[in-house]
Amino acid sequence: xxxxxxxxxxxxxxxxxxxxxxxxxxxxxxxxxxxxxxxxxxxxxxxxxxxxxxxxxxxxxxxxxxxxxxxxxxxxxxxxxxxxxxxxxxxxxxxxx
Amino acid sequence: xxxxxxxxxxxxxxxxxxxxxxxxxxxxxxxxxxxxxxxxxxxxxxxxxxxxxxxxxxxxxxxxxxxxxxxxxxxxxxxxxxxxxxxxxxxxxxxxxxxxxxxxxxxxxxxxxxxxxxxxxxxxxxxxxxxxxxxxxxxxxxxxxxxxxxxxxxxxxxxxxxxxxxxxxxxxxxxxxxxxxxxxxxxxxxxxxxxxxxxxxxxxxxxxxxxxxxxxxxxxxxxxxxxxxxxxxxxxxxxxxxxxxxxxxxxxxxxxxxxxxxxxxxxxxxxxxxxxxxxxxxxxxxxxxxxxxxxxxxxxxx
Numbered sequence: 001x002x003x004x005x006x007x008x009x010x011x012x013x014x015x016x017x018x019x020x021x022x023x024x025x026x027x028x029x030x031x032x033x034x035x036x037x038x039x040x041x042x043x044x045x046x047x048x049x050x051x052x053x054x055x056x057x058x059x060x061x062x063x064x065x066x067x068x069x070x071x072x073x074x075x076x077x078x079x080x081x082x083x084x085x086x087x088x089x090x091x092x093x094x095x096x097x
Numbered sequence: 098x099x100x101x102x103x104x105x106x107x108x109x110x111x112x113x114x115x116x117x118x119x120x121x122x123x124x125x126x127x128x129x130x131x132x133x134x135x136x137x138x139x140x141x142x143x144x145x146x147x148x149x150x151x152x153x154x155x156x157x158x159x160x161x162x163x164x165x166x167x168x169x170x171x172x173x174x175x176x177x178x179x180x181x182x183x184x185x186x187x188x189x190x191x192x193x194x195x196x197x198x199x200x201x202x203x204x205x206x207x208x209x210x211x212x213x214x215x216x217x218x219x220x221x222x223x224x225x226x227x228x229x230x231x232x233x234x235x236x237x238x239x240x241x242x243x244x245x246x247x248x249x250x251x252x253x254x255x256x257x258x259x260x261x262x263x264x265x266x267x268x269x270x271x272x273x274x275x276x277x278x279x280x281x282x283x284x285x286x287x288x289x290x291x292x293x294x295x296x297x298x299x300x301x302x303x304x305x306x307x308x309x310x311x312x313x314x315x316x317x318x319x320x321x322x323x324x325x326x327x328x329x330x331x332x333x334x335x336x337x338x339x340x341x342x343x344x345x346x347x348x349x350x351x352x353x354x355x356x357x358x359x360x361x362x363x364x365x366x367x368x369x370x371x372x373x374x375x376x377x378x379x380x381x382x383x384x385x386x387x388x389x390x391x392x393x394x395x396x397x398x399x
Contacts, residue, residue: 015229045288048230056132094305094312
């Protein structure tokens with residue numbers, strides 16, 4: 001586990017101007033993983049894109065942690081449906097309509 | 098260059114108060130926010146429009162100038178004046194909205210805005226704020242179907258940097274792959290962002306594609322459909338000789354196993370090629386052909 005692939009929750013929160021409690025809520029709602037085996041709670045940099053989106057939802061759109069969980073769930077459904085539609089379109093493409 | 102009615106964009110009256118503008122803006126920004134409208138180009142465009150309108154109307158100076166000169170902005174001399182005037186710093190954006198798609202290829206501001214207020218002022222709210230992890234880049238790559246028949250390496254130049262990509266065979270149209278760490282640089286020790294490449298695959302072959310399977314209609318002469326025989330069919334890997342059974346109906350499907358398209362991420366595996374025989378009824382018969390058919394008719398051919 002390379003140290004440079006992890007960022008501490010504390011540092012993340014400092015950079016993004018968000019409370020640590022928010023990140024822990026996301027963890028509690030099982031939207032991301034936190035490694036707390038070391039003294040400092042760490043986040044994998046792989047989780048950053050997702051966490052950044054959650055922070056935007058929270059800070060810019062005033063969505064509370066519970067809302068973020070709901071939005072996240074819906075976004076996954078939307079993106080799944082978009083993929084399904086794209087696959088169906090490709091299938092239909094076979095028939096000259 | 099077209100005039101943009103910022104009041105109309107925000108759905109407010111020209112006499113709207115700063116509060117009303119803020120409310121209208123926040124409501125629309127929420128509606129079109131890219132995080133809530135994934136993969137929606139129209140929402141993204143509207144988001145930019147709304148942000149631009151707010152940039153102008155929420156700033157008293159800009160609003161005043163816009164109200165005064167707005168409609169007359171087509172006048173050449175105003176345009177020239179603005180071009181010469183350098184952008185007056187300012188622009189601590191009052192929106193603070195960010196989004197993850199910093200494609201960079203489309204302008205953030207309309208021509209109208211830029212001519213009136215100068216070039217891209219530091220519109221802090223626009224684009225992805227780099228707070229630790231670098232920004233993500235989005236690129237589109239156009240390929241033809243045969244380009245992805247075999248796995249190939251390609252060198253792309255993104256933002257001045259060369260990236261050697263391996264494009265797997267069988268990739269689908271509109272499929273997006275993530276190239277980790279090839280986005281913008283991070284700050285304060287943060288990792289680089291990622292590069293997302295969306296493939297646009299044009300099929301200009303005679304085959305229709307559905308995943309790893311290919312489809313083609315093959316015309317066979319009426320006589321061959323009735324009497325049987327051999328035909329030569331083009332596949333992606335060359336011609337194939339096929340036996341047509343006597344009494345083959347129009348619409349009969351034939352499957353050529355493994356003669357389809359490569360399966361994505363399954364090296365060496367191929368889908369199938371499905372042929373549909375079409376039997377055309379002959380027209381413009383010669384006199385001889387016509388009389389032969391009439392003779393057949395007399396034999397009460399079904």
